[in-house]
Amino acid sequence: xxxxxxTYALLDLIYGFSGQRAGVTVDGLHYRTPTILGAGFDYxxxxxxxxxxLSFGGVEVGSVTARPCLGNPKPRLIRLPKSRSILVxxxxxxxxxxIIIKRLQNKKKTKDFxxxxxxxxxxxxxxxxxxxxxxxxxxxxxxxxQAGVGDYFxxxxxxxxxxxGETFAEPVSLERLLSTLSQVSCDKPVYIKMPINLGWSAFDxxxxxxxxxxxxxxxxxxxxxxxxxxxxxxxxxxxxxxGLSGRPCFELSNDLIYKTREKYGRRFTIIGSGGIFxxxxxxxKLALGADLVQLITGMIYEGPGLIKKIAKEYAxx
Numbered sequence: 001x002x003x004x005x006x007t008y009a010l011l012d013l014i015y016g017f018s019g020q021r022a023g024v025t026v027d028g029l030h031y032r033t034p035t036i037l038g039a040g041f042d043y044x045x046x047x048x049x050x051x052x053x054l055s056f057g058g059v060e061v062g063s064v065t066a067r068p069c070l071g072n073p074k075p076r077l078i079r080l081p082k083s084r085s086i087l088v089x090x091x092x093x094x095x096x097x098x099i100i101i102k103r104l105q106n107k108k109k110t111k112d113f114x115x116x117x118x119x120x121x122x123x124x125x126x127x128x129x130x131x132x133x134x135x136x137x138x139x140x141x142x143x144x145x146q147a148g149v150g151d152y153f154x155x156x157x158x159x160x161x162x163x164x165g166e167t168f169a170e171p172v173s174l175e176r177l178l179s180t181l182s183q184v185s186c187d188k189p190v191y192i193k194m195p196i197n198l199g200w201s202a203f204d205x206x207x208x209x210x211x212x213x214x215x216x217x218x219x220x221x222x223x224x225x226x227x228x229x230x231x232x233x234x235x236x237x238x239x240x241x242x243g244l245s246g247r248p249c250f251e252l253s254n255d256l257i258y259k260t261r262e263k264y265g266r267r268f269t270i271i272g273s274g275g276i277f278x279x280x281x282x283x284x285k286l287a288l289g290a291d292l293v294q295l296i297t298g299m300i301y302e303g304p305g306l307i308k309k310i311a312k313e314y315a316x317x
Contacts, residue, residue, distance in 0.1 A: 002050025011053040015304050017311035023112065024057070026291045027189040027216050027269055029151050031057030032112040033311040035282065038273055038294035039063050039118035039154065039193070043094045045103045048115060055307040058114030060294065061100065063156045065122040066139040068096035072123075072242075080244070082232040084277065086297050088223055089242025092123040092159060097140045104149040117150035118193065120159050121167070130173045134180050145186050152188050155181070158195035158222040169195045171205045178213045189216035191271060196221035196252040200259055207260065207268070217269025219294065220256045224248040224274075246297035250275025254288055261289025277302055279313035286314075 001007035022033040037051055039060040051059050071093025078087040094100065097119075104115070119140045121127050127136045137155065144150055157168040157177070168174050181190075192210055194203070210218065223243025227236045230248060253274035260270060272290030276282050277298040285293050298306055 002047070002053065008050065008053050011050065015054045015308050016052075017055040017308045017315075019311070019315050021315035022057075022311040024292065027152070029058075029114045029189065030112050031114050031292065033057040033307070034286065034292050034314055035307050035310050036060055036114070036116070036271065036292055036294045037299070038296045039116075039156065040088065040090065041296045041299075043090075045100050045107070048104075048107045048113075049110075052110045052113045054304045055311050056113070057292070058116060058151075060116040060118050060154055061104070061150075062094060062118035062154075063092055063120035063159065064094055064097050064100050064117055064140055064144075065092055065120050066097055066136045066143075067122040067124060068099070069094055069123045076242075078237070080230065080232070080235040080246075081301070083230045083235050083244075084247035084275075084297075084301065085230065085235075086245045086300065087237060087242050088245050092120050097143050101143060101147045101149055105147065114151045115149075116152040116154055116191075117144055118154040118156050119144070120156040123159075128167070130167060130176060133167055133173075134177050137177060138180055138184070141181050141186075142184050145184055145188075150188065152191065152216070153186070154191045154193050154219055156193040156222075158193055169198075169206065171209050174206060175209045175212070178209065178215065182213050189269070191215070191217045191219050191269065193219045194221040194256070196223075196249060196256060196274065197225050200256070203256055204259075204263070207264065211264070211267060215268075217271065217291075218260065219271040219273055220253055220260065220290075221249070221274060224252060245274075246301070247275045247277070249273075250281065254285060257285060257290050258288040276310075277306070279306075279310045282310045283313060283317060286317075
């Protein structure tokens with residue numbers, strides 16, 4: 001629908017926010033509204049044309065990997081409606097960086113709509129070691145920069161459902177990764193997608209590593225891997241498979257947003273993600289210190305009208 005003017009106009013009429021007061025500029029990028037469609041939904045960069053009509057200020061495509069990934073065996077997504085969550089076990093399904101670069105090059109640029117690219121380690125056994133994992137990230141990062149696509153990059157170090165687990169959500173390996181990537185010429189903001197199941201002390205150790213490098217900020221955060229937090233335990237799977245989105249992430253995310261802003265001031269841009277189902281949820285994350293917000297699950301449960309509602313309330317604040 002985004003590829004045709006009449007259908008785009010219809011969506012824009014229903015779901016588009018036309019006011020100017022919801023715009024925000026972060027790290028030199030202007031977003032028409034403060035809400036980004038989080039990585040994992042438009043993982044193959046196919047929805048960029050239509051998303052501005054739904055009041056999004058941007059999209060984070062991917063996560064993109066150096067090698068194409070088929071993803072984990074089905075089911076990759078399971079709705080947990082009573083818990084306001086989705087069990088996500090996609091396994092970084094995507095077409096690979098080369099194809100996605102070509103797709104991004106063919107997309108029209110929309111004013112005040114930001115396209116970020118999430119980068120992850122390929123979900124294959126060959127990249128499990130730190131050395132091969134670093135090389136895998138490096139390949140994608142170099143190709144994206146050389147191609148000149150994407151307005152910002154996000155390094156997904158905390159995917160819970162891939163080979164090798166969260167190797168780079170650990171200070172020593174994270175420092176090695178960032179040290180290697182810092183040698184690549186990049187004039188765009190780079191963010192780190194953070195885990196949220198760490199206590200503050202361990203989380204802060206990662207921030208102290210990130211602070212050493214030319215990293216613009218952090219996305220707080222990724223999926224919740226603690227099934228015990230489900231409001232309705234009868235919805236939990238019998239075995240661990242993937243992470244929880246939505247409401248189980250809300251309080252963890254908010255607490256880490258607040259503590260990060262409190263300790264580091266304006267050193268880091270903070271993009272708040274996790275459990276946004278209403279304008280009030282989004283505004284709470286912003287009040288705690290986030291500069292922008294990301295969502296997926298709230299849109300799935302509440303519908304695309306949620307993004308317009310957030311923009312309207314943000315414009316009033």
